[in-house]
Every structure is written in C-alpha cells, then in structure tokens.
Amino acid sequence: MTETVPRPTLEAVAARAGVSRATVSRVVNGADGVREPLAERVRRAVEELGYVPNQAARSLVTKRHDAIAVVVAEPETRVFADPFFARQLRGISKELTAHDNQLVLLLTEGRDDHARVARYLAGGHVDGALVFSLHLDDPLPELIQRAGVPTVFGGRPDWSGGKNGVVYVDSDNRGGARDAVRHLLGLGRSRVAHITGALDQTSAVDRLDGFRDVMVDADPRLVVEGDFTPAAGERAMRELLDRCPGLDAVFAANDLTAAGALRVLREHGRRVPDDVAVVGFDDMLPIAEQTDPPLTTVRQDIEEMGRLMARLLLRGLDRTADAPENVGGTPSSVILPTTLVRRASA
Amino acid sequence: MTETVPRPTLEAVAARAGVSRATVSRVVNGADGVREPLAERVRRAVEELGYVPNQAARSLVTKRHDAIAVVVAEPETRVFADPFFARQLRGISKELTAHDNQLVLLLTEGRDDHARVARYLAGGHVDGALVFSLHLDDPLPELIQRAGVPTVFGGRPDWSGGKNGVVYVDSDNRGGARDAVRHLLGLGRSRVAHITGALDQTSAVDRLDGFRDVMVDADPRLVVEGDFTPAAGERAMRELLDRCPGLDAVFAANDLTAAGALRVLREHGRRVPDDVAVVGFDDMLPIAEQTDPPLTTVRQDIEEMGRLMARLLLRGLDRTADAPENVGGTPSSVILPTTLVRRASA
Numbered sequence: 221m222t223e224t225v226p227r228p229t230l231e232a233v234a235a236r237a238g239v240s241r242a243t244v245s246r247v248v249n250g251a252d253g254v255r256e257p258l259a260e261r262v263r264r265a266v267e268e269l270g271y272v273p274n275q276a277a278r279s280l281v282t283k284r285h286d287a288i289a290v291v292v293a294e295p296e297t298r299v300f301a302d303p304f305f306a307r308q309l310r311g312i313s314k315e316l317t318a319h320d321n322q323l324v325l326l327l328t329e330g331r332d333d334h335a336r337v338a339r340y341l342a343g344g345h346v347d348g349a350l351v352f353s354l355h356l357d358d359p360l361p362e363l364i365q366r367a368g369v370p371t372v373f374g375g376r377p378d379w380s381g382g383k384n385g386v387v388y389v390d391s392d393n394r395g396g397a398r399d400a401v402r403h404l405l406g407l408g409r410s411r412v413a414h415i416t417g418a419l420d421q422t423s424a425v426d427r428l429d430g431f432r433d434v435m436v437d438a439d440p441r442l443v444v445e446g447d448f449t450p451a452a453g454e455r456a457m458r459e460l461l462d463r464c465p466g467l468d469a470v471f472a473a474n475d476l477t478a479a480g481a482l483r484v485l486r487e488h489g490r491r492v493p494d495d496v497a498v499v500g501f502d503d504m505l506p507i508a509e510q511t512d513p514p515l516t517t518v519r520q521d522i523e524e525m526g527r528l529m530a531r532l533l534l535r536g537l538d539r540t541a542d543a544p545e546n547v548g549g550t551p552s553s554v555i556l557p558t559t560l561v562r563r564a565s566a
Numbered sequence: 567m568t569e570t571v572p573r574p575t576l577e578a579v580a581a582r583a584g585v586s587r588a589t590v591s592r593v594v595n596g597a598d599g600v601r602e603p604l605a606e607r608v609r610r611a612v613e614e615l616g617y618v619p620n621q622a623a624r625s626l627v628t629k630r631h632d633a634i635a636v637v638v639a640e641p642e643t644r645v646f647a648d649p650f651f652a653r654q655l656r657g658i659s660k661e662l663t664a665h666d667n668q669l670v671l672l673l674t675e676g677r678d679d680h681a682r683v684a685r686y687l688a689g690g691h692v693d694g695a696l697v698f699s700l701h702l703d704d705p706l707p708e709l710i711q712r713a714g715v716p717t718v719f720g721g722r723p724d725w726s727g728g729k730n731g732v733v734y735v736d737s738d739n740r741g742g743a744r745d746a747v748r749h750l751l752g753l754g755r756s757r758v759a760h761i762t763g764a765l766d767q768t769s770a771v772d773r774l775d776g777f778r779d780v781m782v783d784a785d786p787r788l789v790v791e792g793d794f795t796p797a798a799g800e801r802a803m804r805e806l807l808d809r810c811p812g813l814d815a816v817f818a819a820n821d822l823t824a825a826g827a828l829r830v831l832r833e834h835g836r837r838v839p840d841d842v843a844v845v846g847f848d849d850m851l852p853i854a855e856q857t858d859p860p861l862t863t864v865r866q867d868i869e870e871m872g873r874l875m876a877r878l879l880l881r882g883l884d885r886t887a888d889a890p891e892n893v894g895g896t897p898s899s900v901i902l903p904t905t906l907v908r909r910a911s912a
Contacts, residue, residue: 242588285686285689285691286682286685287686287689287691296655296656296659296669297656300646300649300652300655300656301652303646306646306647309642309646309673310642310643310646313642313673313674313675314675317674317675317679320682322672322679322682322683322685322686323642323672323673323674324670324671324672324686324691325670325671325672325673326668326669326670326671327655327659327669327671328659328663328669329659329660329663333663333668336632336666336668337668339632339668340631340633340668340670343631343633345631345633345670345691
C-alpha cells in the first residue's frame with residue numbers, strides 16, 4: 221500500500237476476472253460456494269492488480285479484529301483518579317500486547333453512556349470485552365449480553381449466582397476481610413469499626429460480610445458506609461469518632477479509604493496504632509507505604525487480576541497458543557487469594 | 567431486539583421480498599441503484615419481519631460509527647502516571663459525549679505497537695482520530711495518514727511545516743516560556759537555568775526556544791535536558807547545582823519537572839525563592855499548589871485543548887450543529903494563549 225498509486229478496487233478485480241463483485245468478495249474473504257476455476261480467475265486478478273481487501277469488509281466476514289474492548293463502569297474521572305484501575309489496565313495491556321491484540325478502552329462520562337458503549341460493542345469492532353467495576357442496577361451486563369460479545373468480568377457480578385456461563389476474576393474479598401479483622405482482634409483490640417466500600421458493588425459487600433463473619437455481635441454503629449474514595453474515608457472516620465469515641469481499631473474497605481481515615485485520626489490527636497489500629501485493603505503502592513504511619517493492609521494482586529481476565533478471554537476466543545492443560549473446556553471463573561501485609565498501622 | 571425471538575436475517579427479508587441479498591442490503595443501507603417498486607417491496611418485508619440491520623454491515627456502507635479514537639503516543643504506564651493526559655482526555659471525553667460519540671482510547675505498551683494501532687484505525691472502527699504526545703521519528707503520523715482517517719493532533723507535529731492539511735491544537739509554548747524567563751529577570755535574577763522537556767517533542771523544543779529568545783547569551787551549561795518527569799527534574803537539578811552552583815533561578819519545562827527540582831533544592835539547603843526562584847509550566851493542579859513552596863507557573867488550559875481537538879475533528883466530520891461561523895471551510899489549527907500564574911516559588 222503506497223500513497224502515490226490509488227488502491228485497486230473490488231470492482232476492478234471483478235471486471236478483470238469477469239465475475240460479479242459478490243464472487244470476488246467471497247473468494248477474497250475465504251467463503252465457500254465459488255467453483256474452483258472461477259476462484260482461480262479471481263485470485264489471479266487480485267494478484268495482477270495488487271488488490272488489498274478492505275479491512276472492514278474482511279473482518280465483517282472473518283469476524284476477527286484482534287482487538288479487545290475494556291469497559292470500566294465508572295466515569296472517566298474516577299478511572300484516572302483511582303490507581304486501582306490503572307493497575308488492572310496494566311495487567312490487561314501487557315497480556316493483550318503479548319498476543320498482539322489491541323486494547324480498546326471505552327471511556328464514558330457516566331452510566332447514561334452505557335447504552336452507547338453497548339452499541340459500540342455490538343457494532344463488530346472488537347472480538348470480546350473485559351468489564352470491571354460493575355455496580356448493582358447497571359444495565360451494562362444485560363446490554364453486553366444482548367450484544368453477543370464474549371465477556372470476562374473483573375469482580376463477581378451480582379447476578380452471577382443465577383446465570384450460567386458468566387466468567388469472572390475476583391479476589392477472595394470475604395476471606396481477606398476476615399484475616400484483617402482477626403489480625404486486629406489478635407492485637408487485643410475489641411471495638412473494631414468498619415468503613416465499607418460502595419455497597420452497590422460485590423467487593424464491598426463481600427468485605428463487609430467478612431467483617432461480620434468475625435465480629436458476629438458487632439455494635440451496628442461501628443459500621444459506616446463509604447465508597448472507596450479518600451473523601452469517604454474522612455467523612456466516615458469523623459462519623460465513627462462521633463458515634464463511638466472508644467473505638468480502638470478500624471478496618472477500611474480499601475487503602476484510599478484508610479488514608480482518609482488516618483488523616484482524620486491524626487487531626488483528632490489519636491495515635492496510630494497505639495490508640496487506634498488501622499488496616500486497609502489492596503496494598504496499593506506507593507500509597508500504602510507513604511501513609512503516616514505506613515499501612516497494614518490486605519494485599520490483592522490487582523495487576524494479575526487484569527492479566528488473568530485478558531488470558532481467560534483470549535483463551536475462550538482460542539487466541540492463545542497455551543499449553544495442553546487449557547485444551548477442552550470453556551474458561552471458568554477464578555478467585556485469587558489475598559495476603560495480609562504488616563506495616564506500622566496495625 | 568429481544569432475547570427470546572431470534573433476529574430475522576437479511577436472507578429472510580430477501581426471501582420475503584423476492585429479491586437478492588444484495589438488493590436488500592442496498593435498500594437497508596440507503597445506497598442508490600434500486601428501482602423504487604423493488605425498494606418498496608424490501609421496505610415492506612423489513613417492516614413485516616421486524617428486521618434490524620447488522621450494525622457492522624451498516625457502518626461498512628454508511629461509513630459512520632459515531633466513535634472517535636484517541637491515541638496517546640506514550641506507553642500506558644505514562645498515560646496513567648502523568649496527569650497531563652488525564653486532563654486532556656477529560657476535555658475530549660466531555661466534548662465527544664456531548665455529541666454522543668464514543669471515546670475509543672487505544673492503549674499501547676510502546677512504540678512497537680503503533681503499527682497495530684494504525685491497523686485498528688484503518689479497520690473501519692472509528693470515524694476519526696485524536697492523536698497526542700507525538701515524538702520525533704515516530705512512524706505513527708505516516709501510518710495514520712495512510713490509514714486515511716481524519717485526524718486532529720494535540721501539539722504541533724514536527725513535520726507540520728512541510729505538509730498541508732495538518733490540523734492541530736497547541737499552546738503558545740514559546741511565548742509562555744518567554745514570559746516565564748522575563749518574569750525571573752524581572753525579579754532581578756541573572757543566572758537563569760532551564761530544565762527542558764523531552765526534546766524529541768515540539769512542546770519541549772518550543773519552550774527551549776522561548777528560553778533562548780530571552781536569554782540570548784546564556785551559558786550553555788545552564789541548560790540541562792529532561793523528559794517532563796519528576797525523576798528527570800531531580801537528576802537535572804543535581805547536575806545544574808554541580809555545574810553552576812551560583813545559579814539563582816530555574817525555569818522547568820513542566821510542573822512535574824519543577825516539583826522534582828524543588829525537592830533537590832531543599833535537599834541542598836537552597837531556599838526557594840530567596841536563593842533560587844523556580845517557575846514551572848502547565849499549572850497542573852493540585853500539584854502546582856501542593857509543592858513546597860507553591861509553584862509559580864505558566865498556565866495552559868489542557869482540558870480546553872482536549873475539548874478543542876474533539877470539536878475541530880467533529881466539525882471536520884460535519885457532526886456538530888454549530889453556529890454559522892463554522893460553515894464553509896475545513897478546520898484550521900489553533901494556538902491557545904498561556905498566562906503566568908504567580909505563587910510563592912518565584
């Protein structure tokens with residue numbers, strides 16, 4: 221393909237071969253139903269003219285684009301503000317690039333734009349989709365299902381129990397939360413509070429459940445709802461200190477929330493961990509190391525989650541030259557383990 | 567479109583109308599060349615069967631996707647590490663969403679992936695492209711040109727002087743740099759150093775030129791090359807203090823660079839601005855307000871640059887219902903003015 225010579229058209233090939241456009245199209249795109257002598261004539265014309273098939277037309281037939289959409293069900297402002305998403309995208313990008321697939325990130329201003337995202341997915345521009353940070357009542361999963369695009373979810377969708385064939389990658393949120401709270405109890409703390417994440421997301425619900433698994437008889441005032449942001453951590457911490465001044469430990473639903481809570485504790489002259497021990501979730505670096513004091517937290521491998529999502533999707537699309545262990549069988553969901561990382565805050 | 571009833575096919579419509587698939591396709595996609603009685607029969611069959619044209623097939627003919635690609639010619643790690651890109655994407659996202667166009671961000675691991683990006687652009691998945699952070703010798707602009715996709719660039723491409731029809735949005739980098747240096751001279755400083763940006767980008771070259779416009783006889787040792795990152799700011803500042811311990815001012819090519827330089831000046835016990843005055847470029851908030859001391863800097867409206875890029879592209883594609891002043895004529899490049907913002911550092 222050069223800039224100086226105009227590209228030969230399908231029509232030119234058809235004229236030279238003495239066949240219809242449709243016949244050329246079938247031969248070029250490898251479809252069946254063209255008799256061999258005719259097909260041979262088309263191939264010769266293609267060669268003589270140096271015809272390059274239109275990519276869009278070709279992928280319409282081959283139905284393959286070597287491109288994977290990524291949809292983060294958050295406004296683009298949050299995608300760039302919360303390092304969680306950059307981390308997950310890093311894993312996805314590495315894996316897709318290793319298999320020469322283009323990462324197509326579909327950004328939105330908010331939920332109102334999800335119908336447009338679904339339209340793009342249905343439009344035949346990508347081979348599959350990776351979708352994460354779903355919220356309850358978001359129409360996106362159903363729209364995606366209707367679009368008929370193979371999809372792997374990041375985080376357990378809330379309706380996964382009821383439907384077959386939903387593939388997702390998640391961390392053991394509930395188990396990790398139990399570890400965090402048991403650690404605080406092991407330090408001799410008894411009035412352990414919890415600042416939740418956004419409770420319209422399964423990750424936040426699972427961490428709250430893990431907290432309750434251990435703190436069976438917890439005072440309900442010790443649980444305050446947040447939304448995974450530092451601002452919510454600050455607000456919730458103020459509310460907790462107001463409600464239960466005697467609290468001696470806080471399990472925050474993620475590190476950003478914990479960072480907000482630490483600022484408010486310092487403001488109120490509470491020493492961490494002496495007066496109040498604090499545990500986060502994520503092990504988001506460098507944040508978890510740069511808080512004052514550095515944060516004890518539940519580590520989940522966010523980049524690996526992204527990598528795994530991409531790998532499961534490509535495997536489902538049969539794009540990986542992976543080892544025999546993958547042969548036979550559609551991919552199934554994966555729950556990654558978490559580990560408690562001890563620093564100074566608890 | 568429902569999930570319970572299978573979608574009627576093009577073939578079914580053709581059969582009911584008693585015409586060929588090709589004829590149905592032409593009518594459905596609004597192409598010419600079908601006689602009216604035949605077209606009418608097809609339209610009736612479409613209606614009776616409730617046929618919904620395949621999106622991919624339709625956009626192949628209409629050549630319209632209501633989607634715009636954004637390519638940042640940097641590895642995805644930098645896209646997420648440098649707030650400049652998030653800011654520019656914010657402007658683009660707002661503008662595209664306002665016109666119900668999908669923002670399709672094509673991420674890469676590095677320059678090796680740019681051929682794949684061009685393939686995606688050529689593949690008929692988007693109506694146009696917004697491309698920024700180009701570096702010298704990147705094959706991307708030529709690949710994009712070959713792909714035949716309407717494109718607006720963010721920042722002046724280095725080859726724009728030689729080619730017609732290149733549309734870009736840029737800031738007055740040279741004028742802004744002159745303002746910064748004149749301000750430092752106005753404070754009575756005489757040994758003004760400059761830490762450049764990545765000199766394979768026109769924005770860095772233009773800011774260096776602006777510095778030289780004012781500091782005509784500057785000691786060449788007062789200019790050290792950086793790359794727009796805080797790490798480069800630290801490294802360059804160390805080198806400057808080593809080479810020219812008597813320097814009394816620094817103009818840094820952007821705020822991230824300035825933040826790195828400020829850290830090193832503090833380390834070395836130099837008071838800012840008393841011993842060394844520092845000016846940055848961007849007015850990147852909150853960074854410029856949170857440095858110690860807060861940063862005097864050259865403000866460019868990054869979000870507005872993104873918005874303008876999107877607006878120029880959509881206007882070129884004739885997608886905006888904009889006012890009469892836009893009628894007639896292809897969009898031309900825009901250079902936005904800068905303003906000096908005074909804070910404590912100079």
